Amino acid sequence: WTISPRATFRSSTSLAATGVFYSTMTGNTETCGGHIVEALKGAGVDASDLTDIGDADGVDGYDSLIVGAPTWHTGADSERSGTAWDEWLYNTLPSLNLSGKKVAVFGCGDQEGYADNYCDAAGELYDQFKAAGATLVGLTSTEGYNHVESKAEIEAGKFCGQMFDEDNQYEESEGRAKNWIDQLKGEGMF
Numbered sequence: 467w468t469i470s471p472r473a474t475f476r477s478s479t480s481l482a483a484t485g486v487f488y489s490t491m492t493g494n495t496e497t498c499g500g501h502i503v504e505a506l507k508g509a510g511v512d513a514s515d516l517t518d519i520g521d522a523d524g525v526d527g528y529d530s531l532i533v534g535a536p537t538w539h540t541g542a543d544s545e546r547s548g549t550a551w552d553e554w555l556y557n558t559l560p561s562l563n564l565s566g567k568k569v570a571v572f573g574c575g576d577q578e579g580y581a582d583n584y585c586d587a588a589g590e591l592y593d594q595f596k597a598a599g600a601t602l603v604g605l606t607s608t609e610g611y612n613h614v615e616s617k618a619e620i621e622a623g624k625f626c627g628q629m630f631d632e633d634n635q636y637e638e639s640e641g642r643a644k645n646w647i648d649q650l651k652g653e654g655m656f
């Protein structure tokens with residue numbers, strides 16, 4: 467008999483294949499991250515629990531990452547989330563080796579109240595993980611959203627990942643999470 471290297475690596479103490487990290491001020495990004503973790507379970511993906519990036523360790527130990535942030539620093543050039551990501555992106559991420567790892571970004575914002583800056587922090591996560599050498603996956607269409615401008619819209623009609631809006635479209639969130647995980651599976655992330 468043989469033990470595959472992968473099976474050996476996945477001992478009971480090893481990390482899950484996909485790490486799921488988020489931050490939040492008022493819980494909305496946690497709600498959406500919860501939908502994502504449920505969808506991952508439903509799809510049979512070996513994923514971590516939803517983990518606050520402020521408490522995270524060993525982020526580079528996963529094969530792939532799903533990362534999500536809210537936006538609170540409206541209009542800011544950098545440190546747009548107003549959460550633990552702001553420090554982590556510039557103090558921890560540059561020291562990690564993420565080359566070859568697939569990363570998918572999600573964001574939580576308010577497309578009506580902050581229509582000119584909808585989910586701007588998600589765009590920052592995308593840019594910084596890309597700069598760190600990761601392969602970014604999971605782009606989605608902007609169809610069905612009503613924002614005017616967004617730094618998460620990295621090309622016309624394309625978000626850099628999955629955007630959520632618990633203020634205006636909370637009833638969409640669970641379905642958006644499920645569809646996105648199906649898409650990521652189709653893109654070969656897991």
Ligand SMILES: Cc1cc2nc3c(=O)[nH]c(=O)nc-3n(C[C@H](O)[C@H](O)[C@H](O)COP(=O)(O)O)c2cc1C
Nearest residue numbers: 490491492493494495536537540575576580584585
């Ligand atoms: C002071 C303030 C500033 C905000 N700025 C933005 C913004 O620039 N862009 C955006 O999409 N949402 C903005 N929002 C909305 C929040 O991002 C949104 O409510 C989000 O769901 C909060 O997520 P959280 O509960 O995980 O922190 C802002 C909300 C407040 C109260």
